[in-house]
Amino acid sequence: MKKLILLMMGLFTVVSAMPQNCEAYFPMKSGAFLETKSYNAKGKLTGTSRQTILSVNETADGTVIRVKSEQLDEKNKPGFEQELEMRCKGDVFYMDMKNFLDPSAMGGMKDMEMKVDGLDLEYPGMLQPGQTLKDGNIQISFMSSGMTMMTMSVKIYNRKVEGIESVTTPAGTFECYKLSFDSEVKTILKMTTKSVQWIAKNVGAVKTETFDKNGKSLGTTELTDFRQ
Numbered sequence: 260m261k262k263l264i265l266l267m268m269g270l271f272t273v274v275s276a277m278p279q280n281c282e283a284y285f286p287m288k289s290g291a292f293l294e295t296k297s298y299n300a301k302g303k304l305t306g307t308s309r310q311t312i313l314s315v316n317e318t319a320d321g322t323v324i325r326v327k328s329e330q331l332d333e334k335n336k337p338g339f340e341q342e343l344e345m346r347c348k349g350d351v352f353y354m355d356m357k358n359f360l361d362p363s364a365m366g367g368m369k370d371m372e373m374k375v376d377g378l379d380l381e382y383p384g385m386l387q388p389g390q391t392l393k394d395g396n397i398q399i400s401f402m403s404s405g406m407t408m409m410t411m412s413v414k415i416y417n418r419k420v421e422g423i424e425s426v427t428t429p430a431g432t433f434e435c436y437k438l439s440f441d442s443e444v445k446t447i448l449k450m451t452t453k454s455v456q457w458i459a460k461n462v463g464a465v466k467t468e469t470f471d472k473n474g475k476s477l478g479t480t481e482l483t484d485f486r487q
Contacts, residue, residue, distance in 0.1 A: 286312060286463070286485075287461075288315070293309070293463060293485055294308070297480040306332055307335065310327065312325070313327050321349070325344055356379055356413065356415075371402060373401060375399050376398045388421065396412065399411050410445075418438065421437040421455070423436055430481075434460075435465055439454065441454075454468065456468075467479065
């Protein structure tokens with residue numbers, strides 16, 4: 260279950276906010292590339308996430324960003340792949356909450372029909388220290404021959420902007436907003452975690468630290484490569 264959370268947080272490094280009047284906390288240039296690596300509490304690599312911006316298009320419903328997301332395991336073996344769609348309408352960016360589903364579990368369900376319900380994660384156009392942000396959640400049912408084979412859900416809540424800090428990773432040094440939030444993941448079991456995340460304008464999430472409900476470290480995810 261700890262590995263599930265680390266993979267989930269690795270995926271979480273994909274996004275924050277975007278254009279129109281949105282502050283751009285994610286690259287909005289086609290071909291831009293981000294790589295993040297996740298490590299357990301002992302510093303051992305548990306997985307790698309690679310995202311490529313496929314397109315950025317203006318539509319009647321705002322700016323739509325298509326992202327290819329690829330996951331690799333601790334041995335750098337390719338795993339689950341999916342395409343995400345983000346949108347920016349007015350001064351709010353909406354993150355596709357499929358970004359929070361466990362890729363190892365999704366890989367076994369890739370040929371099944373999926374029914375998805377939930378609220379995308381919102382990022383307002385301007386972030387301010389002390390600001391609270393809205394919750395996000397998703398419920399997904401995997402169907403085969405009309406029967407539900409498995410359900411998964413993720414809830415992100417208690418989101419708050421804690422401050423502004425400079426963060427250095429293998430990808431460089433970035434001026435970041437520091438966010439805190441809680442996560443609840445349900446499959447057969449339920450696990451609740453607390454996280455601290457640093458996000459940078461025009462980049463996205465630079466670093467994420469995840470803890471169990473007692474404050475014990477579960478691991479870290481950090482940006483290791485960024486190109487645009």
